[in-house]
Amino acid sequence: MDISYLDLLMAQQEEFAAEVGGGGGVWVVADVVDGALAPVTLEALGLARTLADSLGAYVYGVLLGEGITALAQTLYQAGADGVRVADDPLLGRFALEPYLKVLSDLFEQERPEVVIFGATPQGSALAPRLAQRTGGGLIERITRASLDEATRTVVGAVPIYGGEYFELLACPAARPQFLTITPGAFPAPFMDTRRRGEPSSLPVEPVTPRVRLLGVAEGFAPPPLPxxxxxxxxxxxxxxxxxxxxxxxxxxxxxxxxxxxxxxxxxxxxxxxxxxxxxxxxxxxxxxxxxxxxxxxxxxxxxxxxxxxxxxxxxxxxxxxxxxxxxxxxxxxxxxxxxxxxxxxxx
Amino acid sequence: MRAIVVLGRVLDPAGIVVNRRAGRIFVNREEYILPPADRCALEAAMRIKDATGCEVIALPRALFPDDDVLRQALAIGADRAIYLSGRGPDCADDAFMASVLAAAIRQLGGADLVLTGATTLDTGWTQLGPRLAEILDWPQILDAWQVEVQDSMTVVQAVVPADGGYALAEADLPALVTIAAGALKLRYPNGVRLINVYRGIGAVAEALERWEWQTLLEERPTPVLERRGQEFPPERERGVRVSGSAAEMARAVAGALRQRLGR
Known part of the structure; x- marks a missing residue:
């Protein structure tokens, strides 16, 4: 790839960012499980890096939780160019509304081109609501992705009936393009231990969750599956x-x-x-x-x-x-x- | 109190054969079924009706060419069913349908609870429920295994997966709850209702209403998804032998299982 082509790609990215009035870029929202990054987050960063390199865009990671700032370096090592961190006791346990508030404020300001989540309970709860709130498109549970460079559109392969065949889907007119990726479907990226960065903090406003967890469901056992x-x-x-x-x-x-x-x-x-x-x-x-x-x-x-x-x-x-x-x-x-x-x- | 149950239909996978080499799907028996998660949502609605006496209204998950799923819901015991007719866009996706459903709920005069299946059978997608909850600005409880409306009819409680086990979650009504596939066993339809609803006889048949979806919305929502074709995986390669010491073979099998199971 020669330098002039890279310049062209970066110019396209800047043009897109200027059009939408934000920084654009490919964003990955991290899944934190028991204080550690879920493997699917690293896989998402690998995909984000690939897409961003073709788009001439930057990769950003978003971390939400309590006591998770140290994990930002892992995101940098996995390919993120920038990391935003919302480290607050209010985000200690996943609850929809506080997480939505932080992310929707962030995306309203940054206007990402692509946002990637893991197809996990957290990603599946957040991605559709953010897509609806921002007018974005959402392709769920993809196992492969390619890029239509002419329209800067991600084409996701969605397994049908558990992988009998795949539908290729895209959201050419909607931005941001939200994706949830199936855990294990994409390779983990190369971890460059020399990469380091300084994450920036996101403001966290107190928002009361509308769903209250009352504790363990005593005596409940799911019906046996035939x-x-x-x-x-x-x-x-x-x-x-x-x-x-x-x-x-x-x-x-x-x-x-x-x-x-x-x-x-x-x-x-x-x-x-x-x-x-x-x-x-x-x-x-x-x-x-x-x-x-x-x-x-x-x-x-x-x-x-x-x-x-x-x-x-x-x-x-x-x-x-x-x-x-x-x-x-x-x-x-x-x-x-x-x-x-x-x-x-x-x- | 009013509960809405949103029901879909899907081509029975037992009736199709995918020929990977030819890159084609052969439909041997074109039969549509109520997806497993939507069956559970319908049963959850019926149990809430049994407990509270609430009104249950069935709505379709997409613009279907026929009203069969709604007739099934009426035969099971739903009080009303609204068939959304009219030609929709070629790719009526969940973003489009969430707008149409929200408009239908407003037209009905609102609701206290919306129930639907947590996932679809074909794509495994989950987005319709949360998108609808976002438009309605309601709380959402996803992947519930049991749902109950408390006596005061102001709170819904559900059993949901949490921390490797199950937890009890609650939200104030109105709320949207999606039900996990396999959570509940759908009851058999009432024989008389079943016959009457399909023959178009009596009150149960009159409970099936037809609404033109275009009349519900001032501005037509635009679908965001576009189909770009299909891909077929390579033909299945059977009989791959693993070799090496027991430990090497075990690592190879564990790796293959992890990749297959996405863990």
């Missing part, structure tokens, strides 16, 4: 060896436990948990078959599963013909390693 609608299933077969490890894996992943006929015969699961065309057919996002040989009845019942991981010691096991990811190993030895890898977070 196996056929479960999004994540860990199923055991005769070769699973240690069923407690299967349970532990399901617990770590937040999955439902199921099994084949063999697991039922072994007394590990109830009849309603048998995955089989004569029992329950399933269509989860992820199906993990632990020690399941994979007979015709079982394999037909998991045909609609989006992603199948099979763990079995026999390389010729029929389950490997339908699985996406095949692990040829003894489950009793492999599962403790998998649990360790999932808990440690290292890949």
């Amino acid at each position: 196996l056929k609608r479960a999004p994540l299933i860990v199923a055991a077969g005769r070769q699973a060896g240690d069923f407690e490890s299967v349970r532990a894996l399901a617990s770590v992943l937040g999955a439902q436990v199921a099994g084949d006929r063999g697991a039922y015969d072994a007394g590990w699961i109830g009849r309603e948990q048998v995955v089989d065309v004569r029992g329950t057919t399933v269509a989860p996002q992820v199906y993990i078959a632990v020690g399941i040989q994979g007979d015709t009845f079982h394999n037909a019942a998991i045909e609609e599963a989006r992603y199948i991981v099979a763990i079995h010691p026999d390389p010729e096991a029929p389950i490997f013909e339908v699985a996406d990811l095949c692990v040829e190993a003894q489950p009793a030895q492999f599962l403790p390693e998998l649990l360790e890898a999932l808990k440690s977070g290292k890949t």
